Amino acid sequence: MRILELKVEDLRILDGLDINPGTGINFFVGGNGEGKTTLLEAIYLAGRGRSFRHPMAGPMIRHGKEATTVFVRMVEDGSTGNVRSLGVRRSRGGLSCRLDGKDVDKRSILAAALPTQWISSQPQVLLESGPGVRRRFFDMGLFHVEQDYLSAYAAANRMLKQRNAALKSRDHRALVAWDKPFAEAAERLHDYRKPYVESVVQRLKTLLKAWEVNFSVDGRYRPGWDQDEGLVEQLRRKREQEFLHGFTQVGPQRADIEFVSQEVPADRILSRGQEKLVVFALNLAQIDELAERRQVKPILLVDDLGAELDERNRRRLLEEIAARNIQSFVTGIVPPPAINPEHVAGITMFHVEHGNATVVN
Ligand SMILES: Nc1ncnc2c1ncn2[C@@H]1O[C@H](COP(=O)(O)OP(=O)(O)O)[C@@H](O)[C@H]1O
Ligand SMILES: [Mg+2]
Known part of the structure; x- marks a missing residue:
């Protein structure tokens, strides 16, 4: 699975994010509270119909707004390469989801359409x-x-x-x-x-x-x-x-x-x-x-990759991700170490500031 476009509205600090991620590792760098974790939360919400932070809608909906929406355009793995669209809207009243223009009433359908593998900033909890x-x-x-x-x-x-x-x-x-x-x-x-x-x-x-x-x-x-x-x-x-x-x-x-x-x-x-x-x-x-x-490749979400890892292990984990040829969204407060250039999809770097993410060249 690869996300071609991610649009997020009114999810915490993200009030109008619209990005076209790269096919390999997408690395988001930014200071505290700028919206990095929230960006991962948006993809998680689209893939699972709920947040990894809190079960209630209240805390995640941007202050003063009615609902939060995430829209994903994505392409399936394998030879079919179907382009699919998935939209979720979460209000205090509930969750509504549309997949390829049709209403979806089960979270398991979202999860099958957009499989996500989530590694939190405190993965030791496991x-x-x-x-x-x-x-x-x-x-x-x-x-x-x-x-x-x-x-x-x-x-x-x-x-x-x-x-x-x-x-x-x-x-x-x-x-x-x-x-x-x-x-x-x-x-x-x-x-x-x-x-x-x-x-x-x-x-x-x-x-x-x-x-x-x-x-x-x-x-x-x-x-x-x-x-x-x-x-x-x-x-x-x-x-x-x-x-x-x-x-x-x-x-x-x-x-x-x-x-x-x-x-x-x-x-x-x-x-x-x-x-x-x-x-x-x-x-x-x-x-x-x-x-x-x-033959399914989930989207990998990694929050704060660098935390508690030395330079060698950061590079190793990034190279392991790159070697799998999956699309990933990885955050950090500092840029990642350089990885072996043989990984063709490479790293697309984004800078995150006040809920906006811009590609860094
Ligand atoms: N419901 C909300 N409405 C508006 N802003 C919010 C809401 N909930 C959290 N925030 C703000 O959104 C930001 C969330 O940032 P986060 O994604 O956790 O940052 P980081 O880049 O450190 O991972 C914080 O600045 C927080 O104060
Ligand atoms: Mg964070």
Whole structure:
């Protein structure tokens, strides 16, 4: 996927941005508060129907305005090379989206049309926070790679809700009736997740090895229940506990990837910069997985690439992005280091000032 034109209106400081990004790396340099992160937020909003900063519309709509709009003209990957247009409008009242002139009422349609890979300015959160963040990370990756994943995910979630409702109302019969279908739905998710996570972790390790980093890391998939015992049996065994807590104690809603370095949780011993390299590599691994399995190249959004990285690692990450021949939007408070000129698409430099971005020659 490549964005040909990006138009943003009334998103925070961006009140009339209109740019034609380059096909490779687009690097946005500017001081604090000039609108760099917001520019990435605009693309994210178009691709996912929500912001990465705050779930509510209020804070992102420019003060004194009714709504914010993002319009993207883009070209699909592969031989079709179809040009598509995507517009989203977010007001306090809700979200409306149009894809190729037709109304769209599902965020998943946006995400499929404009896949985005997002690396925040604090990517270490992925290693440092609870399992939910990591689950969302690989669920998002799987959603793009496996066509049926979303429906499998939704089915398991629906059953989980029913089970939890039965627990809350102490409806023993209803609860027992849900055990088996829930376990089956869980197995389906597990069958997608296990190989996917393992493959991404393998790619992560290969990348870190190629980078000759001075630390080791491993990622272990945790399904959310004991595979030897089986989910139905475990649900039965934990019935008392479940009624006590009022929600389901085991299952795919508890899945995780446990990242370890020298047998302890990675975030306990890695430096911030090392953690950033790990999360960056994980994102590249997901991009490679998607490119290889579905021939889709997502748009990569990287906020504040330079933070906490030394010069060598900045260059390395930029070259890894360039080598993938994907379109990316990268921000920084200082210009990027020069990269190997063999990367044909190269870097298009923009200067961002007070919500405007202009190409720097
Ligand atoms: N709703 C809003 N209306 C107008 N300006 C806003 C709104 N929300 C945030 N801002 C301003 O927009 C800018 C956002 O900048 P940001 O993209 O985060 O900057 P940076 O270039 O540092 O990444 C800040 O200057 C902030 O004060
Ligand atoms: Mg910023």
